[in-house]
Amino acid sequence: MKNKKSSEEVALGVRRRVFEHSIINNGGYLSQACSSAEQLSWLYNEELNLGDSILPMTPKDFDGVPSINNKNYITGAGYNGPSKPELDRLIIAPAHYALVAYATLIEVGRMAPEALDMFNKDGSSVEIIGAEHSPGMEMHNGTLGIGLSTGAGLAMGRKIKGEKGEVCVFMSDGELQEGQIWEALQASVHHGIDNLWGIMDVNSQQVDGAMSDVMDVGDIEKKINSFGALAIEVDAHDINAMKEARKEKHEGCPLIILARSSPYQGMSYLKKRFPRLHYVRFNSEEERKEMNLKISNELEIEPIQY
Amino acid sequence: MIETVKKPYSYSFENFAKQDQNILCLSGDLTSSCEVDGFRDRYPNQFLSMGMAEQNMMSFAGGLGLAGFRPFVHTFAVFAYRRPYDQLLASIAYPRRKVRIMGFLPGITTPAGMTHQAIEDIAIMRTIPNMTVLETGDATEVENICNVADSIDGPVYCRILRGNVPRLFSTPMKIGEIRVLNKGTDLLVVTSGISTEEALRARTAIKNIGISIQHIHLHTIKPINKALLLSHIEKVKYGVITMENHLINGGTGSLIADIIAENGIAKKLVKLGLNDTFAHGGSKAYLLKYYQLDAYALVKSIEKLMNLKTGINEDNLDKVRIEDVHSLAKEEAL
Numbered sequence: 001m002k003n004k005k006s007s008e009e010v011a012l013g014v015r016r017r018v019f020e021h022s023i024i025n026n027g028g029y030l031s032q033a034c035s036s037a038e039q040l041s042w043l044y045n046e047e048l049n050l051g052d053s054i055l056p057m058t059p060k061d062f063d064g065v066p067s068i069n070n071k072n073y074i075t076g077a078g079y080n081g082p083s084k085p086e087l088d089r090l091i092i093a094p095a096h097y098a099l100v101a102y103a104t105l106i107e108v109g110r111m112a113p114e115a116l117d118m119f120n121k122d123g124s125s126v127e128i129i130g131a132e133h134s135p136g137m138e139m140h141n142g143t144l145g146i147g148l149s150t151g152a153g154l155a156m157g158r159k160i161k162g163e164k165g166e167v168c169v170f171m172s173d174g175e176l177q178e179g180q181i182w183e184a185l186q187a188s189v190h191h192g193i194d195n196l197w198g199i200m201d202v203n204s205q206q207v208d209g210a211m212s213d214v215m216d217v218g219d220i221e222k223k224i225n226s227f228g229a230l231a232i233e234v235d236a237h238d239i240n241a242m243k244e245a246r247k248e249k250h251e252g253c254p255l256i257i258l259a260r261s262s263p264y265q266g267m268s269y270l271k272k273r274f275p276r277l278h279y280v281r282f283n284s285e286e287e288r289k290e291m292n293l294k295i296s297n298e299l300e301i302e303p304i305q306y
Numbered sequence: 307m308i309e310t311v312k313k314p315y316s317y318s319f320e321n322f323a324k325q326d327q328n329i330l331c332l333s334g335d336l337t338s339s340c341e342v343d344g345f346r347d348r349y350p351n352q353f354l355s356m357g358m359a360e361q362n363m364m365s366f367a368g369g370l371g372l373a374g375f376r377p378f379v380h381t382f383a384v385f386a387y388r389r390p391y392d393q394l395l396a397s398i399a400y401p402r403r404k405v406r407i408m409g410f411l412p413g414i415t416t417p418a419g420m421t422h423q424a425i426e427d428i429a430i431m432r433t434i435p436n437m438t439v440l441e442t443g444d445a446t447e448v449e450n451i452c453n454v455a456d457s458i459d460g461p462v463y464c465r466i467l468r469g470n471v472p473r474l475f476s477t478p479m480k481i482g483e484i485r486v487l488n489k490g491t492d493l494l495v496v497t498s499g500i501s502t503e504e505a506l507r508a509r510t511a512i513k514n515i516g517i518s519i520q521h522i523h524l525h526t527i528k529p530i531n532k533a534l535l536l537s538h539i540e541k542v543k544y545g546v547i548t549m550e551n552h553l554i555n556g557g558t559g560s561l562i563a564d565i566i567a568e569n570g571i572a573k574k575l576v577k578l579g580l581n582d583t584f585a586h587g588g589s590k591a592y593l594l595k596y597y598q599l600d601a602y603a604l605v606k607s608i609e610k611l612m613n614l615k616t617g618i619n620e621d622n623l624d625k626v627r628i629e630d631v632h633s634l635a636k637e638e639a640l
Contacts, residue, residue: 066402067436068460075401132401139372140396149362150397153369156354161373180393183362191354 007239010041010107015266016299017103021116023292023304027281031270033100035203035236035261039170040097040104042239043199047246048088048168051081053105057112059135062125066132076125077138079110085163089154092137093147094172094201098130105136145178147171148198152188152254155196169198171256174206176217182227188254189228197246197255201236203263209275221258229253236261269294308503308627310470311445312635315408316341322452323378324349329456330370332356333380334363340380340410341468360385364393364405371403376456382416383409383424383465387431399434402460406452412441412465413551414580414597415500419587424465425580429556431463432528439527440481441465443502444474447525454479465499469635472503472627475523482526484534490518493608494538494546498524498558501549501578504594507601507624515616517608524558535565545574547607549599554579576607591626600626 005013014037022028044050055078064070077083080090092101099119105111115135118124130137141147151169158165175181188196208214217223224231230250234241236259245257263277264270269291273280282288296303319342323329335358337343346353356363360381367377379386386409387394398405409424416422431439438458442448448467455462458481475485487502488509497505502523512519520542524530539546539562546566548559559577566575580597594600601623609616 065435066400068402139368140400143392143396146361146365146393146396149365149393150369150372152362153366154372155369156366157370157373157375160375180361180365183359184366187356187359187362187366190357 004109005045005107007038007041007045010045010104011037012266012299013107014041014100014103016301017106017113017116018099019267019295019299020304021099021119022280023288024306026288027279029096029099030267030280031203031205031263031277032097032201033103034265034267034270035263036097036100036201037266038237038239039199039201039242039259040100041107042242043090043168043170044104044108044110047243048090049086049165050090051084051087053080053110054078054082055135059111059115059118059125061123062133075132075138076135079105079135080138085161085165087165089138089165089167090136091139091141091147091151091154091167091169092130093141093169093175094144095130095137095140095142097170097172098127098134098137101130101136102126111135144172144175145180147175148181148184149187151198152184152193152196155193156191159193159195166195166197169196171198171200173200173202173204173217173220174211176220177215185224185227185229185254192252193254194250194252197250197257199242199257199259201261202233202258203261205263205275205277207278213275224256229256231256231258233258233260237265266298267295268298308472308474310472310627312470313341313468314445314448314471315451315466315468316344318449319378319452320345320348322456323352327352328375330354330375330377331380332363332367332377334358334360334385336381336410339382340408342380360390361393364390365397367405368393368397368401368403371398371405372401376404376406378406378408378452380408381410382422383412383427384422386463387424387427391430395434398461399436402436404459405461406455407461407463408466409464410466410468412499414585414593414599415467415551415590417587417589420584423585425553425585426556427463427465428527428550428552428558429560432561433556436460437528438462441499441525441527442467443497443499443523443525445471446473446475446477447479450479454481457481467500470629474503474506479525482529482531484531484538485523485525486521487523488519488521490520491542492518493520493544493611494542495519495521495604496524496546496548496558496562497521497550498527499551500590501551501599503627504599504601505549505604507626508604508618510624511618511622512605512608512616515618517612517616527558527561530561532565535562536569539566539571539573542573545576545611547576547578547604547611549578549604551599552579554581574611576611578603578607591628
C-alpha cells in the first residue's frame with residue numbers, strides 16, 4: 001500500500017480534498033490542511049510501519065459508544081492497520097484535524113473518497129471532531145492535551161512487553177498551553193520512554209487567533225529540551241527535513257519534531273483571513289466564489305461545483 | 307472490643323499483584339501513604355512512580371490499559387477525580403480501560419481539611435457511564451478489594467480504608483451483594499464505608515429498647531441491585547435511614563431515594579451525611595460527631611422518624627474506637 005504516490009503528491013491530494021469539501025459544505029478546517037498536509041502524508045505514506053487497513057473502505061455508521069452491553073464495539077484504529085507487536089501506532093491528538101486525517105486515509109488508499117460525504121452527518125462515524133470510532137482514531141482526543149500522556153502510557157506498556165513497534169503522537173502547538181503536556185514530557189523523560197515520538201504542527205494559530213496574542217508559548221524547542229526530551233525544529237513543508245529529524249537518536253527520552261508550518265501553505269488566499277483561521281467559514285457568497293476561484297487555481301484544479 | 311487489623315491493604319495488594327505481571331502499581335507521590343511502599347521495594351518492575359501529576363497519571367494509565375495492562379492507581383481519593391476529571395472520563399471511563407483507581411482517605415477520614423476530603427466522589431463517580439464504584443467498610447473488604455475490583459471488565463473506583471482497620475465481617479466481599487447485618491421490621495438502616503462501624507455502636511442500645519432494625523451494608527455502590535434494595539425497603543414499617551461518609555446529595559442516600567420514588571413507596575427517608583457543607587480538618591471521631599454522622603446522630607434520627615423518645619444517651623452507646631493520631635499504622639499524621 002505504501003509509496004504508490006510520493007508524499008508530496010499525497011499532501012497535494014489532501015489539500016484538494018479538504019478544499020473541495022470546505023467549499024461544498026460552506027466552511028471547514030482549511031488551515032489545518034495547509035499546515036499539516038505534509039506531516040500526515042509523510043506519516044501514512046512513508047514513515048510509519050502500519051499494516052494494511054482491516055476495516056471497510058466505506059466506514060460503517062455509528063454503532064454505539066463503548067459499554068458492557070455493546071459487544072460489537074470497535075475503534076477506528078483498524079484503518080491504521082491491526083495492532084500487532086511489530087507495528088507502529090499513531091495517535092492523532094488534536095482531534096479537530098480529523099478532516100485532514102480522513103483526507104489522508106483516502107489519499108493513501110485506506111478509505112474510499114465517499115467517506116468524506118459522511119463527514120459531520122447525523123448517524124455517521126466520520127465525525128467532525130475525531131471520536132474513538134472515527135476512521136484512523138483509536139481514542140478520544142477532542143479535549144486537547146491528553147494525547148501525549150496516553151501515547152506515553154501506551155509506549156511504556158509496549159516497552160515493558162518488549163514490543164518492537166513504536167508510538168507516534170501527532171500534536172499541535174496550541175496544546176502546549178495545557179499543563180498536562182508538560183506533565184507527560186516530564187514522565188516520559190523520567191521513565192526513559194524512547195519508543196515514543198511526536199510530530200507537532202507548529203502553525204502558531206489557535207481558535208482566538210495567533211498564539212502570540214492569545215497565550216504565547218515562547219521558545220518551545222528550548223522548553224522541551226529543558227524538560228529532557230529531544231526537540232528538533234524543521235520546516236513542516238519539507239518532507240526530507242522531517243525524515244532527517246526522525247533519524248536523530250533519542251535514547252532514554254522521546255523525540256518531538258517541531259514542524260514549523262504555514263497555516264496558508266498552498267492556499268495563499270487564506271492570508272486574508274488571518275488571524276481567524278481555526279475554522280474557515282465564508283463571510284459572504286462573494287467571498288466563497290472568490291476563494292473557490294483563487295484557491296482552485298493555486299491547487300491546479302477546476303473550480304469546485306457546488 | 308472490635309478486632310482491628312493493621313494495614314490490610316498493604317499485604318493484600320502485594321499478595322494479589324505479585325502473581326500477575328499485567329498488574330502495574332502506579333502511585334502519585336503517595337506510595338507509603340497508600341501502603342504500597344513495601345510492594346514498590348519488593349516488586350520494582352511492577353511499580354511506576356508518577357509523581358504529583360494526576361492529569362498525566364490518569365491518561366497514562368489509560369495508555370497502559372490500551373497496551374493490555376491493568377493499572378492500579380494509588381492516590382488519595384480526592385486527587386483521583388477533582389483535578390483529573392477530564393482525563394478520568396476521556397482516557398479511562400469512555401474507553402472502558404481496566405484501570406483500578408484506589409482512593410485512600412475517603413470523606414472525613416483525613417484531618418487535612420477541604421483540599422484532602424473526598425466528600426462528593428461517590429456522587430461524581432456513580433454518574434460516570436461505564437464506571438464501577440466500590441467502598442470498603444472493614445478489613446475483610448479491604449483484603450478482598452483488589453480481587454473484586456480486578457474481576458470487573460472496565461474501570462473501577464474504590465474507596466479504601468488504611469491504617470488500623472476494624473474487622474466487622476467474616477465473609478468475603480462479592481460484587482453486587484448486600485450484607486444484612488441485622489434483621490428487623492420497624493426501620494431500614496443503610497450504611498456504607500466507615501458509617502457501618504459507627505451504626506453498629508448503637509446496635510445494642512437500640513435492641514434493648516425493643517426497636518426492630520433491618521440493617522444493611524453496601525460495598526457495591528454501582529452497579530446496584532434495585533430489586534433487592536426494594537425488597538429491604540418494602541419489608542419495614544416506618545421508613546429508611548441512610549448514613550454515609552459523604553454529602554447527602556448524590557451518594558447512597560440519593561440512590562435509595564431514587565428507588566423509593568421510582569416505586570411510589572410512601573415511606574420516609576432520613577439521609578445522614580454532610581448536609582450541603584464542606585468539612586474542616588480534625589480527627590475522625592470529632593468530625594463524625596460535629597457533622598452528625600455518628601451513632602448518636604443515628605439514634606436521634608430514629609426518634610425523629612418514629613416520632614418517639616428512646617431515652618438513649620451517648621453513654622449507652624458502644625465506645626468510640628479511637629485511633630491514635632500518631633499511630634504507627636500510619637506513615638504520617640495525615
